[in-house]
Amino acid sequence: MVKYLGTHNSGTSSKLVWWQWPFGYLLNLTSRCQNLSIEDQLKNFVRIFNIQVTYYKNEWVFSHGICIYTGKMYDAISKMVQYATPECPVYFQLFLDKNFLLGQNKEEFRKMVANLNNELKDTNVYMLFAYIEGTDEYPYRSDIKLNASEHFWTISWAADNAKSWIDKIPLPKRHAKIYNEKYMEENQADYLMLDFIEIGKSFYKRM
Secondary structure, X not given: OOOEEEEOXXXXXXXXXXXXXXXXXXXXXXXXXXXXOHHHHHHOOEEEEEEEEEEEOOEEEEEEOOEEEEEXXXXXXXXXXXXXXXXXXXXXXXXXXXEOOOEOOHHHHHHHHHHHHHHOOOOOEEEEEEEEOOOOOOOEEOOOOOOEEXXXXXXXXXXXXXXXXXXXXXXXXXXXXXXXXXXXXHOOOXXXXXXXXXXXXXXXXXX
16 A cells, blocks of 8 residues: 655646746646645645756746746745654655756756755755756765655656557646556555546545
8 A cells, every 4th residue: 555645746736937827728738747736735645746846037946848837946845844754754856857948057956956955954854866857967866765656647658558649648637537546556665656646536545
């Protein structure tokens, strides 16, 4: 049985930046992977997070592909610190997103990762790794080994499993509606990372 849930693209429930609002429905159709805020995820026993960020207006905000969200990384970390305990720590993966509009500020990311890791030393929140997407570079990797299972729509999943043309389109909510229950039933790992964790609520009854 799953011990804790994990969320993929954990910050994408945030609002888009204002100038992306006119295209919000179409953008979020393929890019939004969660409906619940970081705090609501924590309240629902999520203890492993996939945080993808970009550097926008001198702040680290959530990002996914072309989408730039208003949710701030440090606000999310603060919520994790608030909910984490020695008996129930919180873990996160940190990605420098390959944002198609902003690119990657690798120098600022490396600096931020070093500072963040120091700031978390006396907390119950642990960075598993920090990765620059599209490269082989990990500015940070911890020694923590988690038995985690990750399931969501990916290009490789579509290449191996698509049964129709629509399966080849990145539609995270559709994928979650079809497969989340199956992933929950079959999972043997301590942590299961999914899109739209509220889909498949019978999971909570089994915890």
